[in-house]
Amino acid sequence: MTQDESRDKQVSLLFSEDEIAKRVTALAREIAASEPSRLLVVIVLKGGFVFGADLIRALALEGVQLEIEFISLASYGSQLETSGEVQVRRDIEVAVSGRDVLIVDDVLDSGLTLKFARDLMQSRGAGRASIATMIDKPEGRRTEIEADYVGFTCPNYFVVGYGMDAAHAWRELPYVGVLGPTSSEAG
Ligand code: IMP
Ligand code: MG
Secondary structure, eight states: OOHHHHHTEEEEEEEOHHHHHHHHHHHHHHHHHTOOSSOEEEEEETTTHHHHHHHHHHHHHTTOOOEEEEEEEESOTTSSSOOSOOEEEEOOSSOOTTSOEEEEEEEESSSHHHHHHHHHHHHTTOSSEEEEEEEEOGGGOOSSOOOSEEEEEOOSOOEEBTTBOBTTBOTTOSSEEEEEEETTTOO
16 A cells, blocks of 8 residues: 555544543553653654653653653564564664663554564663553554553554554544545445
């Protein structure tokens, strides 16, 4: 699917801005209650950047001090199917040894990406390495992994918005939607 084909589809609302904001606040409270030590938030690019941006501010309101790093991992390209192989395209720039790390991503689907990220942080000597994902799609799982903090669990839909894309389109939507039929097909 090209970006133009993706833009030609309709997006139907799944989780609204309000619902998302409430979940982010609730997750920040849970994370704060775990009393993380020297917390390093590792945001997985590109999809995790919107959730990450909201979550760090919600954490600040809960009194949690943290540092932010970014990692870019690739397993998808612009396809809707994962290849099974995960590569580091851009690494974090600090040592994680002895620190609690919170890995933040948009979707936990097959689990390959986040399992890779967590294993990487643990192999580098992180303290607790936890995972926060906006969307959990348990039906897609191909490896044994669960997130510690989940925004919403949903069936095997292809979701877009709030950082999530389909062929590089729709990341900018402030809500989470499901990609539907092309506009010309729908009434
Ligand atoms: P994984 O299959 O758990 O490794 O997920 C890999 C990546 O695929 C996620 O971080 C997302 O960026 C992307 N992805 C998986 N499902 C969706 C979806 O429904 N919409 C948008 N991106 C997705
Ligand atoms: Mg991603």
